[in-house]
Amino acid sequence: GEDVEQSLFLSVREGDSSVINCTYTDSSSTYLYWYKQEPGAGLQLLTYIFSNMDMKQDQRLTVLLNKKDKHLSLRIADTQTGDSAIYFCAESISDYKLSFGAGTTVTVRA
């Protein structure tokens, strides 16, 4: 199956950490991705992780991968108002295709 699941909404206070969770089904996925979509814009690749890694850190972003549970998470440290967006988790299904989740809408409140 090709199901990527995410919770739909997350509300976080400015300055706190945000954690967005995702589960996927294809155990052969080589790469897993996080995309960000701001209002009125297309998707922007935030980060990706290779399946033989457990963690990847890139400035305020930390990606954790639990292959056994097929669980991927994105942590945003010191969340800012500019982080308000929809975040999509995606897994690589084949040479040409990514399977996307429905997206998590992150709202940052003052």
Next chain:
Amino acid sequence: EADIYQTPRYLVIGTGKKITLECSQTMGHDKMYWYQQDPGMELHLIHYSYGVNSTEKGDLSSESTVSRIRTEHFPLTLESARPSHTSQYLCASSANPSGTGMKREKLFFGSGTQLSVL
């Protein structure tokens, strides 16, 4: 920065009209894609192309058609639009060569076309 452009940004048309959504990229990418996105739903792949003269159907059945006559251009056409076609259409491209077995697709997305059919 990604150089992939979609026009129009918004389109409101009546039922039965023929429309073409434009997508162009200046990165020389071989692979291009069309996704359909509805609010709160996952993106669905409707068409993709490996390169010039290559077009394939995606997972979600779509009444639209595509063409790839030039590397940089991947337009999507609806011959007769219906209200059920109302959605956001996202174009993307990637440079990863086929057959590498790496399954690494770094997709660059356009800003999308929001289509409303009345």
